[in-house]
Amino acid sequence: MSKRELSRLSAVDAGFLVNERQGSHMHIGGVTIFEGPMPNIEVLKAHINSRLHLVPRYRQRLVWAPLEAGRPFWTDDPEFNLSYHVRDAALPAPGNDEQLEKMAARIFSQRLDRHKPLWEMWLIDGLAGDRFAMILKTHHAVVDGIAGVDVLTVLLGIEPNTEIDAPQPWNPAPLPTNGELLEIGLREASQAPMAIAKRAFSLARGEGDAREELGEFVGGATRALTELIDTAPRTPMNGPITGHRRFKFVRNSLDDYKEIKNLLDTTLNDVVLTVTSDALGRWLRSRYYPTDGLKLRALVPVSTRPKKKRGSNAHAGNELLAMRGYLPVEDMDTLKRLAYIKNSMDGLKRSNQAVAADALTSVQNFAPPTILAQASRLNFSTRLFNLLVTNVPGPQL
Numbered sequence: 001m002s003k004r005e006l007s008r009l010s011a012v013d014a015g016f017l018v019n020e021r022q023g024s025h026m027h028i029g030g031v032t033i034f035e036g037p038m039p040n041i042e043v044l045k046a047h048i049n050s051r052l053h054l055v056p057r058y059r060q061r062l063v064w065a066p067l068e069a070g071r072p073f074w075t076d077d078p079e080f081n082l083s084y085h086v087r088d089a090a091l092p093a094p095g096n097d098e099q100l101e102k103m104a105a106r107i108f109s110q111r112l113d114r115h116k117p118l119w120e121m122w123l124i125d126g127l128a129g130d131r132f133a134m135i136l137k138t139h140h141a142v143v144d145g146i147a148g149v150d151v152l153t154v155l156l157g158i159e160p161n162t163e164i165d166a167p168q169p170w171n172p173a174p175l176p177t178n179g180e181l182l183e184i185g186l187r188e189a190s191q192a193p194m195a196i197a198k199r200a201f202s203l204a205r206g207e208g209d210a211r212e213e214l215g216e217f218v219g220g221a222t223r224a225l226t227e228l229i230d231t232a233p234r235t236p237m238n239g240p241i242t243g244h245r246r247f248k249f250v251r252n253s254l255d256d257y258k259e260i261k262n263l264l265d266t267t268l269n270d271v272v273l274t275v276t277s278d279a280l281g282r283w284l285r286s287r288y289y290p291t292d293g294l295k296l297r298a299l300v301p302v303s304t305r306p307k308k309k310r311g312s313n314a315h316a317g318n319e320l321l322a323m324r325g326y327l328p329v330e331d332m333d334t335l336k337r338l339a340y341i342k343n344s345m346d347g348l349k350r351s352n353q354a355v356a357a358d359a360l361t362s363v364q365n366f367a368p369p370t371i372l373a374q375a376s377r378l379n380f381s382t383r384l385f386n387l388l389v390t391n392v393p394g395p396q397l
Contacts, residue, residue, distance in 0.1 A: 005062075006176060006184065007074040007139060014071040016140035017062075017114075022239045025111050027136035028116070031247070032152065038125045038132035041088040043164070048121070049082055050165040054057075056084075056153045059170065061117055064076035065181035069350055073181070076172035085119060091126035097249060100127060104135055105247040118142050149394055180255050191310055231383045232297035236289060238386060264335075266342050272391045273298070273345070274325060274338040280387075295326040299385040300345075323348050324385055 009017075015150075020026040052058055061077040093098045103124060113117045118139035127133055136152055145150060233236070257271045283292050300323050325344050328337055 002178055004125075005075070005173070006063075009062075009074065011071070013141045019071070020111070021241070022111075023243045025243065025245075026106070026141070027107070027112055027137050027139045028143070028242065029135060031100065031249075032134045032136070033100075034132055034134065036130060036132070038123060041086070041123055042227055044123060045082050045086050046164050048086060048155055049167045052082075054170045055088055055281070056150075058119055059122075059172070062114055062141075063176060063181060065185035066178045067185075070185035078172045080172065081119060081287055085117065086121045086123070088123040088125065091124060094128070095126040095128040100124065100133055101247045101249060101371055104246045106244045107135055107137060109243055111138070111243070112139050124146060138208060149392060232386045233294060235284065235294075235296065235303060235386055237289065244289065246255055257356065264338065266338065269300075269391050270337075270338060270342045270345060271327045272342050273300070273325070273389060274334065276389055277327040277329050277337055277341065278334065280329060284329060285331070292331045295328050296386040297384070298327050299323075299326055299388045301388070301390050326388075 016026045057074060059080045060074040060076060062072045063075050064072045091101065091103065107120070107122055112120070118141065120135075120137045122134060122135040122137075125134040137152070197276075252275070257268055260266075260271050261268050280296060281294075282296075284291050302323055323345075325341070325348055328340050
């Protein structure tokens, strides 16, 4: 029997649990399409089982301390069953992309069981054109978008390999008792005020970098609080959220995006946001919704994950900040739209909004669960933004 190791969720990771409702699922995922015949499901499970030691979070489940004594923990799941998480399905003939989209939508419409490791992988057979698909679905409390790509890369491997490595021994520890969880929670809660006071004292006495950090935090926090008052415009996209999902492929050339980025001296993210803004405007006008002067508010996650951690097993959890930017959706010249978005995103970066968000997140790590829950729900309030736009790079090989 192995030694029990408990890992406390960060404030950001716990926030994704707090914000999950019956209709608003907080898992992320994607569809990957492969050429060639689909591998045998048992062979795939054996391969994944041989690599699970590289993704320890995928054999862990959540446990909560009684009396809400702190954020939940990750711990080994003694009842882990790989067959529950890796499943297969088949499309009916003719097996086109539209059928795959509908299957993906059904899978993403189902909430993950919180009493098991929070992920699923589906192997989809029957795709036309000598292809098969893989759908990976993981709760946002486990990984962010960048880490999700890393997980897929780790599980599948990089080099072609016909031989399956022997799985490394894994002896899960028993689940902790309520008494053990309560003791840890109360001990950490008693230490939180001292940690906050120590941080504040170091900033107050600081010189140079510490003083500059404090100034950036105050300026960014002021900007963030101002934006909380400035609610997003009401649009057809801001209705009640249900549990049903739709999934659609839209194919674009990354080379085209990079060419535009280089030609106009901007970022790839700015180009993505420009294309998204144009598409949203067309969609709204197709439904006779007036867009003159309309600027939607988008929540844009920004990864803070260091490049040195990409592809390693140190990927668990979320390393991101959310910035709120404006997307002009009126009928306008594309170059003007791109210039507006570039200036808007550059302004957000200069505003220290990310610095304030990072500092506020650090404070939330010491907050009681009830306060953390309210802060997380405020951050995800649909009064503050119309949609979320994320741009996640795939495997770079």
